[in-house]
Amino acid sequence: MTRAARVAITFSTTAVLLAGSAVASAAPPAGFDEFTGIWPTAVDPASCRPGDLVETGIQGEVPLADRTSGYTCNIDLIGQYQGQGAGPISPTYGDCAYLASTFPTNLLGEDAGVQVLDVSDPAHPVRTAVLTEPAMVGGTWESLKVHEGRGLLVGTGVGLIESAGYISVYDISEDCAHPRLLNTTTGSLPNMPVPITTHEGAFSPDGNTYWASGIAPGWVSAVDLTDPTQPMVVWGGLTGVAAHGMGFTPDGNTMFLSNLAGMTILDISAVQNRPPRTVIGHPLPHLGSKIWTDGLLSQHSVYVTYDGVPHIFTVDEGGSGGVKLFDVTEPATPRWRTSAKLAINLPENMDRWAASSAANGAFGYDAHYCTVDRPENPRAMACGWIQSGIRVFDVTDPDRFREIAYFNPPAQTGKNLKLPNSLHATLGSIAAPPIIGTLAVARAILQGETGTGGIVNDRSRLVGGDLSADWCLSPPEFHGDKLYVTCMDNGFMALQLDLAVYPPR
Template sequence: MTVVVATLTVAGPAVATAPPGYNDLTDVWPTAVAPASCREGDRVETGIQGEVPLADRTSGRSTQGYNCNIDLIGQYQGQGAGIVSATYEHCSYTGSTFPASLVGRNPGVQVIDASDPRNPRLSTALTEPAMVGGTWESLKVNKKRGLLVGTGVPMLQGAGYISVYDISQDCAHPRLLNTGAGSQLSMPIPITTHEGDFSPDGNTYWVSGLAPGYVSAVDLTDPGNPMIVWSGITGMEAHGMGFSPDGNTLYLANLFGLTVIDVTAVQNRKPRTVVPQLMPHIGEKYWADGQVTQHNIYATYGGRPFLFSIDEVGSGGVKLFDASNSANLTQRNAIKLAINLPENANRWAQSTAGNGLFGYDAHYCSIDRPVDPTAMACGWIQSGIRVFDIKDPDHFREIAYFNPPAQRGKADQLSNSSHALFGSVDLPAILGTLAVARAVLQGDARADGIISDQNRLAGGDLSADWCLSPPEFHGNQLWVTCMDNGFMTLQLDPSIYPPR
């Protein structure tokens, strides 16, 4: 079969990494970032960049994990972790997974005291309805106000429950602020929820409820009494988000790209004031290289605004857009691993088969600073934690990675791991189907060997962990949770961070 794809030339800055005539609406980014140069003695990957080869999964080699320029120095595995966790000062908050969060040894959100990063310990557990209801991608911290918020998402989408905690005084023992509406089982509030995040000033918590793009703004000027001040339909689907520093612009992820929305009316409202009008859309950006955009990160280089956008599905990786004109975002660069390239699509499908729905895709990332950032760290699901030098927006490179040991045979011990609950079934990583199919149809990858009995692991026995949570920078350490390994403190080698 011959497939012809029309290619249009897109005007934009001439950069070393952008292919000539690249059309960010229809084309697939064809290159991976330069791989990291590892230290002698590191337990390096045995396959191509980002891969956990089938041979390592079947032999048990993946249970040793891989590391390059980064070391595990502390861990609290507990019962595993939900999808997204958060950190604040010397504490970490481990997301919960429903319904297992109701029955584990420490149900709800686990609070980890990492004041000694080499010996993190469980401090307490948060057990309000939102916390035991599964926090999905809603568990977030606002460092400016010292607030922790999570919403209840039993499965993909939830409704009604939100808990707000003060963590500014004692982060190891969060204090519930909204003891009534949102936290009491009999007092839900009118929200649908899958994901959420704070405005930069911490006065508003924005919550998205997936289809049909329903989003709500929750006023937290009085955090003890959360109040809905705006809600509405923003498009066909609403996912994660990012904000301009002044909070006036919302960069909302959706199914095939992102929507830019002017939320000045919410940001500049008088406290506790309902905003009735529709939020005007500034612009939209869509692409075919990756699907289910996860979230967006605003940053500036030399005073110029940029936006990192992360795709959860389809090997889209991380895209960098010039955001000087929010109505016309222009792709400047991209971060992909070798396993994400079209020519490796059959290897992508082969080695992930049997380890659940997700494969080698980016999910949540963080940068070390918003102004002239130097490094980005990402949870790349089955590829583990990946760290990149991003000092130069035109030249990205990988500088470190850590893929934690696979926890084969331990699913029954990991009651809070979303991977152990949903991923330990013998299924192919079907969320990458579109990218694999496109690569095969366009002749970039072979179709043979993508699915066969020999490619599957009996029982889908957790042959590689799922790392979906953002690794957060704490000096030269990364604090992160992966689903099967729980909370980990990782030390970056001083030779690679800060990047020189």
């Protein structure tokens, strides 16, 4: 059957098939255990436009036969800059985008470092600069972040997964296409590192502090940027067995820190309210924690309010945990309110999850990073869902989410050597099986929720990924009715949301 024929058939049947695979995501089922429970439902699937290249598998799945062309539903690609690929987290600011670097393979290509793009014409992005300080060349991983209010760009040198010492701070407020290095000595010169561990980072809401985390052993550092020319570590300490991304209350006094399978809630008011350039010499109080077994490797959190009530979206990058929404009226005891999952993430589909995502690296069909279109009464959330591409949800009702659009870019199979800055095309595709989802698959099998048929197939090899589907890890960022995002192999993409679905009505 031709691709066109499959699209025609699928357009008329997708909603029916998906509705049969899961009841739409809603409030927790009666008796739901927030520690041991697995969220049992997927969000309502998107209703796509006639002519869209829609999914032919279950929601979120990319069957091998369709991977070359990709999928689109209520989104149009209007501009692209592939370059040499992109690292994990690539932020945007105004009319500019900053493509994260991947170490050490970026050194094999031309102009290693963070690539700066002028996207004032979204249809024709143009590279305008390359940032080449040690932190920028050393692989920024998930540390490259922008503070809108202060017009600052910060990244750290992560190396392979975790490193220490180097941070660069740039002024992008005046000319975002040509960032100006502010810390020309401390943190940028090879002989002047700062005492931080690095993997991920985030700005405090006021932009005066950059928080750096180094995963294991849970060390987190607060870097004072009140004088951005001289980054100064004002606090550092252990927060648990692991530390990943983070979210904050708007006053900057509370941190929701992602860990291995949950989040740790910290009182960081001593750092937030310090006199500038003052070292905090005592541990930060733990307000509480939330641990779950539905998903693992919790990635980061996004703070929002619904009718003034504080909530946190928190994302799991492994184990098919999807995106959880917690009511954090009482920060010490977050209440799980609902989840955004795709059908491919449900326990009964774990066999398909493993079989069709195999031979494409360690990550499968999992969420990674998300943004919302506004922090107060958010209307839409957009996520990089790794092999499932870019997914956009209507989140106006905090008790019932629905999907409104998706975009899965075409595979870049065979271009490994042309994409030295893509973590997926280089290091990420060495190990072929999607090991990040192993525990969720094993659990579903042991509990009798899925079978083993088809899991071991002709693509179930241990080495040699085939780039059959891109890795979309970076957060799609809202610019009005457009999304600016990078996927690792396809690079930067400007996407236009169909006005019929955004903003949600």
